[in-house]
Amino acid sequence: MACRCPRSPRLFLPFLYPSLFPPNGISRSSLAAAIRGTRRSSSEASGPTDPTATATRLNPTPDDYSMSNFADKAKLNLYAGPGGHGCISFLREAYMDDGPANGGDGGHGGNIYIQAVHGETSLHKLSRRKIVRAGKGKSGMGGARGGRRGDDVVIAVPVGTVVRELSRDDPEAENRFLAQRDKKRVGRDVLPVEEGPDGEPVDDPSRSKWMLYPGMSSSDMRRVQLPPLPNRERLLQQPKEPIQLDLSRPTPRPILLAVGGIGGLGNPHFVTKGTPKPMFATRGEGAVSMEIELELKLLADVGLVGLPNAGKSTLLRSISNSRTRVGNWAFTTLQPNIGTVVLDNNKGRPMLTSFRKVSDNTSPLRDDPFHLSAEPQPEVERRTRFTIADIPGLIEGAHLDKGLGIAFLRHVERAGVLAFVLDLGAGDAVAALKALWNEVGLYAQMREEEERERKRLAAVDWSAAAGTDAEDSTFWPSTMADDYNIPAVNAGGLHIAGKPWFVVATKGDLPDTQENFRKLREYLAAIGRGEEPHPSGVEGAWTRDCAAIPVSAIKGQGVDRVVHWAVGLLDG
Numbered sequence: 038m039a040c041r042c043p044r045s046p047r048l049f050l051p052f053l054y055p056s057l058f059p060p061n062g063i064s065r066s067s068l069a070a071a072i073r074g075t076r077r078s079s080s081e082a083s084g085p086t087d088p089t090a091t092a093t094r095l096n097p098t099p100d101d102y103s104m105s106n107f108a109d110k111a112k113l114n115l116y117a118g119p120g121g122h123g124c125i126s127f128l129r130e131a132y133m134d135d136g137p138a139n140g141g142d143g144g145h146g147g148n149i150y151i152q153a154v155h156g157e158t159s160l161h162k163l164s165r166r167k168i169v170r171a172g173k174g175k176s177g178m179g180g181a182r183g184g185r186r187g188d189d190v191v192i193a194v195p196v197g198t199v200v201r202e203l204s205r206d207d208p209e210a211e212n213r214f215l216a217q218r219d220k221k222r223v224g225r226d227v228l229p230v231e232e233g234p235d236g237e238p239v240d241d242p243s244r245s246k247w248m249l250y251p252g253m254s255s256s257d258m259r260r261v262q263l264p265p266l267p268n269r270e271r272l273l274q275q276p277k278e279p280i281q282l283d284l285s286r287p288t289p290r291p292i293l294l295a296v297g298g299i300g301g302l303g304n305p306h307f308v309t310k311g312t313p314k315p316m317f318a319t320r321g322e323g324a325v326s327m328e329i330e331l332e333l334k335l336l337a338d339v340g341l342v343g344l345p346n347a348g349k350s351t352l353l354r355s356i357s358n359s360r361t362r363v364g365n366w367a368f369t370t371l372q373p374n375i376g377t378v379v380l381d382n383n384k385g386r387p388m389l390t391s392f393r394k395v396s397d398n399t400s401p402l403r404d405d406p407f408h409l410s411a412e413p414q415p416e417v418e419r420r421t422r423f424t425i426a427d428i429p430g431l432i433e434g435a436h437l438d439k440g441l442g443i444a445f446l447r448h449v450e451r452a453g454v455l456a457f458v459l460d461l462g463a464g465d466a467v468a469a470l471k472a473l474w475n476e477v478g479l480y481a482q483m484r485e486e487e488e489r490e491r492k493r494l495a496a497v498d499w500s501a502a503a504g505t506d507a508e509d510s511t512f513w514p515s516t517m518a519d520d521y522n523i524p525a526v527n528a529g530g531l532h533i534a535g536k537p538w539f540v541v542a543t544k545g546d547l548p549d550t551q552e553n554f555r556k557l558r559e560y561l562a563a564i565g566r567g568e569e570p571h572p573s574g575v576e577g578a579w580t581r582d583c584a585a586i587p588v589s590a591i592k593g594q595g596v597d598r599v600v601h602w603a604v605g606l607l608d609g
């Protein structure tokens with residue numbers, strides 16, 4: 038059959054593809070040229086700073102970057118799994134309607150662990166998750182079938198995460214404390230079931246630990262004589278309060294944070310001569326819940342510190358594999374970036390031969406907890422790469438949380454070497470260096486005060502058993518977690534000012550920067566000679582070999598010297 042619609046392909050095409058059908062009077066070629074023109078002008082507007090320059094790796098267009106999710110703090114509420122209840126059941130078979138007790142035990146609740154692993158780079162997933170729950174133990178069943186154990190949870194965090202416990206609720210520790218107190222008071226393990234004047238049982242906390250057969254009459258329920266609660270130990274001991282871990286290395290095994298509850302016992306456990314058919318079983322124990330705070334301190338070998346727009350990110354791009362964002366405005370960088378400088382790619386002669394000490398902070402427990410390797414650990418190992426952290430620019434008052442500085446200064450806190458990046462084209466470099474050191478020094482002092490305060494609070498024993506003889510060494514046995522405790526920091530800001538540092542004087546390609554650089558070099562030489570104090574003003578700070586390296590990061594000139602100098606300081 039013939040088509041009833043007239044064949045007019047041009048009818049709809051202009052709506053679908055307007056660019057192919059220019060309005061009358063404009064030729065297709067001139068329209069294409071106009072489109073090309075607008076594209077070029079829009080990329081130029083946001084492109085490299087110098088309009089004559091073409092985009093390169095060191096001077097990229099602003100869209101040549103990737104912005105990943107990043108969070109360096111997270112608070113988590115942890116709920117370990119409670120134990121499942123024991124079961125009250127009796128064998129029922131043909132011709133045996135009154136068989137023996139066969140209730141299964143409840144499963145243990147799941148534990149919560151933490152593990153620092155390579156591959157995780159941020160805490161953003163955990164900061165959104167907020168609550169971590171381990172699996173509940175399943176209750177026991179008839180036919181002597183035990184309940185399933187609750188699933189454990191391992192929280193994977195990046196290496197460099199500090200864990201602090203903020204609060205804890207351990208119902209079993211509380212109960213044990215109350216039981217010990219009652220034992221002392223009455224001289225018996227469990228208070229007798231007493232009846233009040235109206236025949237109602239007096240409130241007895243130990244009764245809530247029991248499950249009674251649902252088919253019992255209420256008077257039987259009141260009269261039933263319960264045996265003393267069995268004294269059961271958790272398979273894993275809950276770590277001491279407060280937990281403080283510094284996961285500065287990948288942890289070989291997950292570290293326990295919160296222990297799940299023990300599963301209840303089924304009724305066969307309570308069969309005695311006097312009670313051949315126990316109509317009771319124990320409930321599963323409650324589990325530990327706690328609130329913890331995670332703080333990620335990126336572990337880079339070198340930390341770049343500078344004012345906004347100084348050229349830190351361009352420097353990072355010029356010496357490492359980083360693709361961090363670069364732009365000609367302040368606060369281009371909004372989150373820390375880590376770049377890796379490869380010294381030896383195993384494809385020929387290495388760029389530099391460097392060794393790093395490994396014996397300093399290698400405890401046998403961390404690297405070889407079971408002493409499996411008979412060979413002694415090497416004292417030094419070859420450095421094939423090192424990492425550099427670029428953080429958002431600091432402004433005056435950063436330590437008081439102005440700008441973006443304070444949240445990110447903690448990432449340079451752990452760097453082995455600090456590199457101060459100064460823009461030679463942005464005024465007095467000496468004044469800029471002093472301002473930066475001032476902020477860093479004030480921040481260091483603030484952190485130390487915070488740490489002291491935290492220690493003071495930790496020294497106060499908040500545990501339920503505090504001040505009583507219930508608190509003995511077996512009550513809170515020590516765990517592996519104690520070996521990961523945060524090391525003490527020096528007083529007076531030295532933990533940052535005592536680090537080796539140097540200055541990278543960048544944008545040396547700009548005109549009239551020589552004089553600025555000369556003054557900077559003289560100032561640093563005076564510090565080295567001891568004529569000028571350390572720019573932070575901290576007594577005993579590192580002033581051994583303060584160098585200023587002139588570079589033009591955008592042209593990649595002089596940047597190799599930065600790598601050599603940083604490696605020299607890292608090697609010590």
Ligand SMILES: Nc1nc2c(ncn2[C@@H]2O[C@H](COP(=O)(O)OP(=O)(O)OP(=O)(O)O)[C@@H](O)[C@H]2O)c(=O)[nH]1
Pocket residue numbers: 086096343344345346347348349350351352362363364365366367368369370371428429430431543544545546547588589590591592
């Ligand atoms: N002429 C010249 N310009 C440079 C040099 N290094 C960086 N720039 C320019 O300076 C501007 C700022 O560079 P960034 O690397 O983003 O500076 P930043 O210190 O990371 O800035 P924030 O992230 O905001 O703190 C960019 O327009 C760069 O192209 C250099 O050596 N010479």
Ligand SMILES: [Mg+2]
Pocket residue numbers: 349350351362363369370427428429
């Ligand atoms: Mg930057």
